[in-house]
């Protein structure tokens with residue numbers, strides 16, 4: 001990698017308009033209502049699903065590898081399954097082999113044109129990472145998603161990809177995304193305007209298909225799975241992190257072991273801390289520091305969490321976690337830590353509502369462009385349960401410790417909102433009804449059963 005700044009920076013240009021094919025949006029989830037009553041105790045162990053972020057990347061890299069790869073513990077959750085479905089449509093053979101998934105890598109040049117639009121479902125990671133790969137293909141593709149994904153901003157990937165020479169056409173800044181094939185991509189140096197692992201990964205994956213070197217510069221580091229899995233080394237200069245990939249770099253076939261998802265563990269870490277007589281064990285959870293900042297925050301709030309048998313799995317740190325009933329107190333969260341707990345903020349807000357004193361969550365404006373506006377959703381739902389919540393453009397201020405009471409709340413078709421409210425219902429007097437709760441299957445198909453079992457434990 002040349003010294004930072006040595007690569008010529010190319011100016012980003014707006015993509016030219018391309019007439020778009022009409023695409024029907026897939027239907028939303030079947031409606032399912034979940035009733036949650038207070039838990040007197042929670043005991044037992046939860047075998048969490050494998051990490052969704054790592055799973056997407058393992059599938060994509062296995063598809064682009066030279067030779068046959070295996071994925072161990074690939075999750076059955078809807079989002080990672082969307083990635084597999086798209087790859088299959090691109091001609092990648094993916095078959096179960098016992099407990100493993102076997103992926104016949106096609107190399108960098110071997111993807112096939114799909115016979116229609118690729119459906120990314122609810123998965124932003126599928127859409128944004130795949131767009132990086134598809135920008136470097138010889139054929140045209142169209143990416144579509146469900147209603148929620150079709151509202152999420154895509155200019156953030158179209159902009160750097162256009163600067164690399166790709167031609168993408170968005171629909172008012174959103175999906176459907178039409179990607180023109182046959183473009184010659186060239187490396188760029190791209191300072192990330194938002195701390196987003198999806199944008200970072202999109203650009204680095206496009207860099208595999210570009211001439212020369214592509215460098216992404218982060219000032220607020222986000223999850224680092226892509227660079228770990230591609231074996232890229234980062235250079236830190238003056239608070240900036242430079243990550244470079246050489247165009248044409250081959251990807252070796254291998255076995256990818258996928259650790260259990262810290263983001264799924266987060267719901268049980270909070271449940272175990274706030275329910276009166278609780279002790280929950282969570283074995284083999286991924287503890288990548290770029291993902292696990294909630295652990296430090298919960299501990300700072302007074303949560304009794306133990307971390308045992310620290311080891312690595314598939315190049316990622318993991319450990320066995322246990323949590324028990326705790327007296328929580330409020331905390332301030334903001335700044336550089338936020339990208340490292342971005343998906344955990346809805347459940348952190350539940351912990352805050354149960355903590356003594358005030359919790360301030362700032363610098364989290366990115367939550368407004370997730371599967372739903374998660375700041376608005378959590379403010380609305382926690383207020384419905386009786387919590388005192390101030391909503392700010394970039395965060396929430398919660399005066400904790402008020403008794404919560406059951407109410408009807410909406411998941412807003414967002415898996416993390418549904419699960420966060422399921423946990424809140426464990427400590428709210430009466431019944432909490434979570435509407436459209438089935439969306440938990442986006443990341444955690446067995447969530448409601450796992451929560452119920454802990455009551456019986």
Ligand code: S3P
Pocket residue numbers: 052053054125195196197198199201222223342343366
């Ligand atoms: C993800 C990155 C995060 C996160 C999302 C998964 C990833 O999004 O919210 O759930 O796997 O790269 P951003 O990168 O857009 O913040």
